[in-house]
Amino acid sequence: MKIRKVIVTGILGQDGANMAEYLLRDPNCRVFGMMRRSANPNFENTEKFDGHENFRFVHGDLTDTISIENVVKKIEPDYFINFAANSFVGCSWDMPLHVMDVNANGVLRCLEAIRNFSPKCRFYSAGSSEQFGDVDYSPQDIKHPMKPRSPYGASKCAAHHLVKVYRESYNLYAVHGILFNHEGTKRGEEFVTRKISKGVARIYHQLRGGYEEFEPISLGNIYAKRDWSDSEDFVNGIWAMLNEPKEPKDYVLASGETHTIKEFVEKAFNYAGIKGQWVEIEGRPEKTRYIYDCDDKYHDLVVIDSEFYRPAEVELLLGDSTPIREEIGWKPKSSFNDLVNKMVKHDMLNYQ
Numbered sequence: 001m002k003i004r005k006v007i008v009t010g011i012l013g014q015d016g017a018n019m020a021e022y023l024l025r026d027p028n029c030r031v032f033g034m035m036r037r038s039a040n041p042n043f044e045n046t047e048k049f050d051g052h053e054n055f056r057f058v059h060g061d062l063t064d065t066i067s068i069e070n071v072v073k074k075i076e077p078d079y080f081i082n083f084a085a086n087s088f089v090g091c092s093w094d095m096p097l098h099v100m101d102v103n104a105n106g107v108l109r110c111l112e113a114i115r116n117f118s119p120k121c122r123f124y125s126a127g128s129s130e131q132f133g134d135v136d137y138s139p140q141d142i143k144h145p146m147k148p149r150s151p152y153g154a155s156k157c158a159a160h161h162l163v164k165v166y167r168e169s170y171n172l173y174a175v176h177g178i179l180f181n182h183e184g185t186k187r188g189e190e191f192v193t194r195k196i197s198k199g200v201a202r203i204y205h206q207l208r209g210g211y212e213e214f215e216p217i218s219l220g221n222i223y224a225k226r227d228w229s230d231s232e233d234f235v236n237g238i239w240a241m242l243n244e245p246k247e248p249k250d251y252v253l254a255s256g257e258t259h260t261i262k263e264f265v266e267k268a269f270n271y272a273g274i275k276g277q278w279v280e281i282e283g284r285p286e287k288t289r290y291i292y293d294c295d296d297k298y299h300d301l302v303v304i305d306s307e308f309y310r311p312a313e314v315e316l317l318l319g320d321s322t323p324i325r326e327e328i329g330w331k332p333k334s335s336f337n338d339l340v341n342k343m344v345k346h347d348m349l350n351y352q
Contacts, residue, residue: 001028005075009034009062009110010083014186014231015126017045019081022235024049032075034060034084045186062106065113072113072121079242081124082110088190089130092152093311103155104162111166111174119172122242125163127178128156129227129254129317139227139320142178142252149314160250173248175241180227180254180319182234183339185346192219192261193228193343196268201347203301204272207294216289216300220308222262223285225316229255230334230342237330244328254319255332265290265302267340272348276301 006023010016011033023029031049035041037059049055058075060067062084072080085103086092092099107125114121130153132140146157163176187194199217206214237253262278269276274292281287290302324330334342 003028003030004078005030005032006079006081007032007034007058007071007075007077008081008083009060010085010126011035011057012042012045013083013087014045014184014188015083015182015235016081017049017186018184018231019083019235019238020046020049020055022232022239024052024054027054029054031055032058032071032077034058034071036061062102062109065109068109069113069117072110073117076118077121079122079124080110080114080118081238081242082107083126085126086155087152088188089150089152090308090310091190092150092155096151099151100155100158103152104158107159108162111162111172114174115166115170115172119170122173122248123163123175124238124242125159125174125176127160127176127250128153129178129180129319130314131157131160131178132317133314135314135316138316139254139256139318140252141320142250142323150310153314163250167248173242175248176250177238177241178250178252178319179234180229180252180317182229182231182253183343184231185343186231187343193264194347195219196261196265197340197343197347200268200272200274200344201351204274204348205351207274212297214299217265217302218305218308219261219265219302220305220310221285222265222288222302222304223260224314225258225260225318227254227256227258227317227319228264228336228339229253229332230339233332233334237324237328240328240330241324251324251328252319252321253324253330254321255336256319256321257336258316258318259336264340267337268344269301271341271344274301 060071086099133147133149148154167174183193
């Protein structure tokens with residue numbers, strides 16, 4: 001079988017690392033993990049495959065045209081899977097120009113390099129449910145209007161349109177997958193789900209260690225509803241999109257069910273055996289607390305901090321992935337409960 005060369009950007013992040021692990025199960029795949037030169041890169045997510053005979057790191061930066069061109073010219077890839085992004089939504093209001101340059105112009109640089117130096121290469125662009133933003137209807141499908149409510153969401157909309165333009169203008173095999181929230185044990189600590197799972201693990205061990213006082217987890221809008229899946233369930237869907245024998249097509253990947261951040265908190269603490277209760281004041285969501293009763297002493301497990309509220313919140317995201325389920329046969333394997341339990345278990349076992 002023909003050797004397939006695959007460039008995966010964002011290799012140090014959750015999705016890039018999960019994709020590399022998935023592809024390296026195939027002995028005919030050669031994976032090139034692209035990373036920026038950094039003073040202190042974190043290789044924790046790549047430990048499982050760093051040193052694999054079919055994997056190697058390459059340097060490139062989505063903000064630098066020459067580096068992207070050089071990587072494409074040198075490798076002549078069969079596939080280019082782009083996960084690299086400034087992907088923390090809350091931060092996108094603080095650095096909107098950088099977010100747009102990486103997430104939108106970065107995709108344009110990749111498309112131009114492929115068009116000019118490797119036009120048969122198949123390109124994947126990572127989209128986001130944040131593109132839908134202020135939703136008109138639920139669940140959101142691929143036809144839903146783009147109504148972003150953050151610079152991050154706007155940058156992903158721009159990338160989506162660029163992929164369509166290049167696909168139609170130059171006959172490139174280029175697809176943009178709109179992935180709803182997907183989490184896991186490789187998720188960065190700045191994201192709310194990992195913040196919760198690591199916070200639960202910390203409090204669990206502090207309680208076992210006899211701590212009488214501990215720092216609660218500080219969160220923003222716990223009533224926001226999200227469609228959560230396991231990142232590891234999404235990589236095979238992405239690979240299927242890139243290997244469709246028909247015309248390239250954009251798809252939505254989602255679980256099809258929605259849960260609040262509040263629910264995530266409850267299930268995470270329940271898994272750790274910590275039974276909390278909510279204290280809510282009508283009309284004052286910022287005063288909400290999740291408390292723990294220990295020997296008739298109440299401890300805050302979760303408190304609300306307005307610092308973590310977004311300037312414009314997306315209240316509900318729920319995806320309709322019917323087309324990819326019916327046309328390709330993809331569906332997620334892990335449930336919401338599986339995901340929460342997996343993350344908390346991992347962080348409890350690896351707490352330091």
